[in-house]
Amino acid sequence: MELIRGLHNLRDKHRGCVATIGNFDGVHLGHQKVLDQVKEQAQLHNLPSVVIIFEPQPREFFAGNDAPPRLTRFDEKVRLLEKQGVDRVLCLTFNSRLRAMSAQAFVDELLLNGLKVKHFVVGDDFRFGCDRSGDYTMLEAAGHAHGFSVEHTHTFEIEDQRVSSTRIRESLMRGDFELSERLLGRPYTVTGRVVHGQKLGRQLGVPTANVRMHRFRCPLQGVYTVLARVQGRDYPAICNVGMRPTVNGRLPVLEAHLFDIDQQLYGQLMQVRFLHFLRPEKRFDGLDALKTQINFDLDLAREWFALQAGAKPISGSEQI
Template sequence: MELIRGLHNLRDKHRDCVATIGNFDGVHLGHVQILSQVKAKAAELGLPSVVIIFEPQPREFFAGVNAPPRLTRFDEKVRLLRAEGIDRVLCLTFNSRLRSMSADAFVEELLLKGLNVKYFVVGDDFRFGCDRSGDYAMLKQAGDRHDFSVANTETYLIDGERVSSTRIREALMRADFVEAERLLGRPYRVTGRVQHGQKLGRQIGVPTANVRMHRFRCPLQGVYVVEASVGAQCWQGVCNVGMRPTVNGTQPVLEVHLFDFSGNLYGQLMQVKFLHFLRPEVKFSGLDSLKTQINIDKDSARAWLVQQGRVDRQSGSDLI
């Protein structure tokens, strides 16, 4: 799969395609329905399939730190789109210029000059252009004038409710991982590279693998039972997602203590699958109190794993 960053990187070889557009945060089952429609039409027409996404996402541009947390980091979203068999991802920088672009200019610069779209698939609530002035009816009219087809997708429902990133986010915030998995079509995971930290965990006898969140705001916060994998290897453990207030942390971190593990994971890509919520993140009086609580967390996690019949699992066969 080819990742194209920005309109300025489009070339003649990128013209003529079947495309769709959106945030695709989480790449959930509703998104998969849209992607299936795009791939089927692309195969029928003998054209590449293209997904157009934004970075930052529009709500992040407008709301800043008040925007809702993302389900997936950018690179994880790209991996999921690749796994769905999409040929190209075009990432547009959402900035003041794009925000102020009229709906007509959006069609002209992106769909016609940039991609020469032959078939365009949009969600049932898609709006575009300055002040969201463009809609499906406007796209249909533009398609009739410029000889490209526009298709609307039906809302994907589970239990009579629309599958959406918002619905999944709400499930995660209440730690309903079963519901999140139903809506995503896979367990909820966060992926990132293991980086060097302060090594405070090692000092108190509970070493952790740290994944820096950078600008990613995870919808989870607190301490969880998890399964973490690197390649085909999988370990159980406890994970803290948050700011680490006991050590005056200033940046969000995902840190995992792996049961029965010894070794070096620095620089490797780790997937963390969340299974069960243990407790909120708390500021303790010092490292001794923190160590005591972590040991309690470990015992609680092992007890839950035994109760669920998930002990001693070492296979990563079900991982993406």
């Protein structure tokens, strides 16, 4: 799969395609049905399939920290789109220039001159251009005038409700990981490189593998039992996601303590699959109180894993 960053990087070889556009946050089962439509049409037209996404996502541009947390980091989203068999991903920087682009300029610069789209798959409620002035009817008219076709996306429902990123986000916040897995078509995971931290966990006798979240705001916050996959192997673990208020943390961090492992993990790619919510993140009156709570959390986590061992398998995260 080819990742193209920005309109300015489009070349002659990129012109002529079947495309769709959206946030594709989570690349859930609803998204996958849309991608199936795109790939089917791409095969019929004998053209490459293209997914157009934004970075940052439009709501993040407008709302900043008040925007909903993402399900997937940018690199995870790209990796998931690649697994779906997409030929190309075009990532547009959502900035003041793009926000001010008129609907007609969107059609001219992106669909016609940029990609020479032959077939476009979008929702019938899709809006585009400055002040969301463009709509499906305008796209159909442009298609008739310039020789491309437009197709509705198909709504995909589970339990009589539309599968959406919002619904998955809400299920994660409730700790309903079974529902989120059904909606995503896979377990919910967060993946990142293990980095050096403050070494505070080691001082407390509970060393952690840390993943910085950078600009990514995870929809989860608190302490969880998880499976941490490193170098192709799953380790039962306990994980905290949040700001670490007891030690005045300023940036969100994922910290995982892996059971039954004694090796350095710095620089390794770690995938964390969330299994069970233990408690919310909170501030403690000093490190002694924090250590007491951590030991209590560890006991709860080990007890949970022991109960699950006789109930059902919990392995099976996607390979990283």
